[in-house]
Amino acid sequence: xxxxxxxxxxxxxxxxxxxxxxxxxxxxxxxxxxxxxxxxxxxxxxxxxxxxxxxxxxxxxxxxxxxxxxxxxxxxxxxxxxxxxxxxxxxxxxxxxxxxxxxxxxxxxxxxxxxxxxxxxxxxxxxxxxxxxxxxxxxxxxxxxxxxxxxxxxxxxxxxxxxxxxxxxxxxxxxxxxxxxxxxxxxxxxxxxxxxxxxxxxxxxxxxxxxxxxxxxxxxxxxxxxxxxxxxxxxxxxxxxxxxxxxxxxxxxxxxxxxxxxxxxxxxxxxxxxxxxxxxxxxxxxxxxxxxxxxxxxxxxxxxxxxxxxxxxxxxxxxxxxxxxxxxxxxxxxxxxxxxxxxxxxxxxxxxxxxxxxxxxxxxxxxxxxxxxxxxxxxxxxxxxxxxxxxxxxxxxxxxxxxxxxxxxxxxxxxxxxxxxxxxxxxxxxxxxxxxxxxxx
Amino acid sequence: xxxxxxxxxxxxxxxxxxxxxxxxxxxxxxxxxxxxxxxxxxxxxxxxxxxxxxxxxxxxxxxxxxxxxxxxxxxxxxxxxxxxxxxxxxxxxxxxxxxxxxxxxxxxxxxxxxxxxxxxxxxxxxxxxxxxxxxxxxxxxxxxxxxxxxxxxxxxxxxxxxxxxxxx
Numbered sequence: 001x002x003x004x005x006x007x008x009x010x011x012x013x014x015x016x017x018x019x020x021x022x023x024x025x026x027x028x029x030x031x032x033x034x035x036x037x038x039x040x041x042x043x044x045x046x047x048x049x050x051x052x053x054x055x056x057x058x059x060x061x062x063x064x065x066x067x068x069x070x071x072x073x074x075x076x077x078x079x080x081x082x083x084x085x086x087x088x089x090x091x092x093x094x095x096x097x098x099x100x101x102x103x104x105x106x107x108x109x110x111x112x113x114x115x116x117x118x119x120x121x122x123x124x125x126x127x128x129x130x131x132x133x134x135x136x137x138x139x140x141x142x143x144x145x146x147x148x149x150x151x152x153x154x155x156x157x158x159x160x161x162x163x164x165x166x167x168x169x170x171x172x173x174x175x176x177x178x179x180x181x182x183x184x185x186x187x188x189x190x191x192x193x194x195x196x197x198x199x200x201x202x203x204x205x206x207x208x209x210x211x212x213x214x215x216x217x218x219x220x221x222x223x224x225x226x227x228x229x230x231x232x233x234x235x236x237x238x239x240x241x242x243x244x245x246x247x248x249x250x251x252x253x254x255x256x257x258x259x260x261x262x263x264x265x266x267x268x269x270x271x272x273x274x275x276x277x278x279x280x281x282x283x284x285x286x287x288x289x290x291x292x293x294x295x296x297x298x299x300x301x302x303x304x305x306x307x308x309x310x311x312x313x314x315x316x317x318x319x320x321x322x323x324x325x326x327x328x329x330x331x332x333x334x335x336x337x338x339x340x341x342x343x344x345x346x347x348x349x350x351x352x353x354x355x356x357x358x359x360x361x362x363x364x365x366x367x368x369x370x371x372x373x374x375x376x377x378x379x380x381x382x383x384x385x386x387x388x389x390x391x392x393x394x395x396x397x398x399x400x401x402x403x404x405x406x407x408x409x410x411x412x413x414x415x416x417x418x419x420x421x422x423x424x425x426x427x428x429x430x431x432x433x434x435x436x437x438x439x440x441x
Numbered sequence: 442x443x444x445x446x447x448x449x450x451x452x453x454x455x456x457x458x459x460x461x462x463x464x465x466x467x468x469x470x471x472x473x474x475x476x477x478x479x480x481x482x483x484x485x486x487x488x489x490x491x492x493x494x495x496x497x498x499x500x501x502x503x504x505x506x507x508x509x510x511x512x513x514x515x516x517x518x519x520x521x522x523x524x525x526x527x528x529x530x531x532x533x534x535x536x537x538x539x540x541x542x543x544x545x546x547x548x549x550x551x552x553x554x555x556x557x558x559x560x561x562x563x564x565x566x567x568x569x570x571x572x573x574x575x576x577x578x579x580x581x582x583x584x585x586x587x588x589x590x591x592x593x594x595x596x597x598x599x600x601x602x603x604x605x606x607x608x609x
Contacts, residue, residue: 181586183582183583183586185581210581211546230576253553253577255549269549271549271550274508274554274557274575276549276550299550300544300547313544341543343544343546343547357544359542384541386545387544387545404588406588408586408588
């Protein structure tokens, strides 16, 4: 089951650099600006250092390129244009050849399979125009099954060194895999790499399941299931796929769960007598506390990264809007004031922004605003966009887009917080309700 | 189309809990909501679920974002309450639904409001509250699948789904 639990045995520093003067160098992308001209780079096939690793050298380079180019921040110089060939990891880089093809960054690497069958991957990043290495070369060791994770880790290093931001490629997404026509849709929980690879199903489709949410460390998933005929919240252990229902009273419905940053507390909606309020529960003891007490709908709660506040959706003003309250309940302040209806607020992992769904004039949007409601920006528009989730670095948002009409189908999309680089995430069928997990260790 | 009849027959001798098994919910949309030939009993038999569904009417509709009951809805629910009064062996699950406009979470809460409005009304008309359960499906179970108001209006509904036997 846990092929995923590939242990990355070590990330070893192989070569110390004489000086770290590169930090202020020219090889830099400022993500917040929204990049108009992506940075050209080259990633030749990694050198296979023994026969068992030759094909892997190409596979690794292709996944790294897919990660980097997929951000919209980088543009690959294709292999056909390369002048130099990297045939040995240790040979000096011919900077002039890479300058000639206008590659600003160069990533070289080598891969071998060691005596215990583990994959050993080394790489270096070069600032071509400065004519020097960018940071230290690194080595990753892992299982052969986990080769994509190693490629993602290399790409995360490249991304981090050039943008100065944390990466997000070695991460997973839990979501709802959908099949069947709109009026008989089957749904089951699935987990995949952020790029859609390595899909595993966590439940079958015998019961309706909704809105899975990762724990902060990615080891567990909260979700809503109709297994008993009524919506109730379950917590599922990703490694064992074991699950249990959270204790709630008969005659109530519970849904929209989300973990607190402590990984032990869950905030959720509970409906009793037709009225939906927010509660929190200690997941170990099952003890719950009511956080709101109003005749309006209170739902879609999400904690601030420091765990001290909760952003949520309420229609207490007459239409659904976004509010923030202390994590223990109490006075809430409204932060959304634009035209339209606001829902599904999600606090950025960086703490600076709230992502939300907005419905206005018959269209749906994914947007972001500051935590005081200022600087609202709509990133997308379509017939039905909803349910944003943040990449671990707070720079990319994934969400559900459903197409219109009887043949309508849900798919996952991602977009930068600049509003650029909108694209579909590859899934084999319908998909909805993504929850982006943390960067893996 | 024959599913509901099987469910009813199966449930007739069982506790209520058995009637709320997930399969019934998962397959509810396979029931032909317009026909009744497959329902237990005939639509001509006023004690039959088919009669309840087709002649009394098992569902009420709501305006956008609303959970208040129109005059037409109240009239239909009066009929449901009378029928439930005359047929005390039946219990019911009231399912609240929303159209696809709106987020998943909000629609779950909205569907719950609608189901609850029906439950409260039926109780006010003399149906024992322990015979009625409510559940919301939000926008998860549309019966009409176009993305136009003609479909949305049918999907903003609360459906009284009969089950037989008062558990314990």
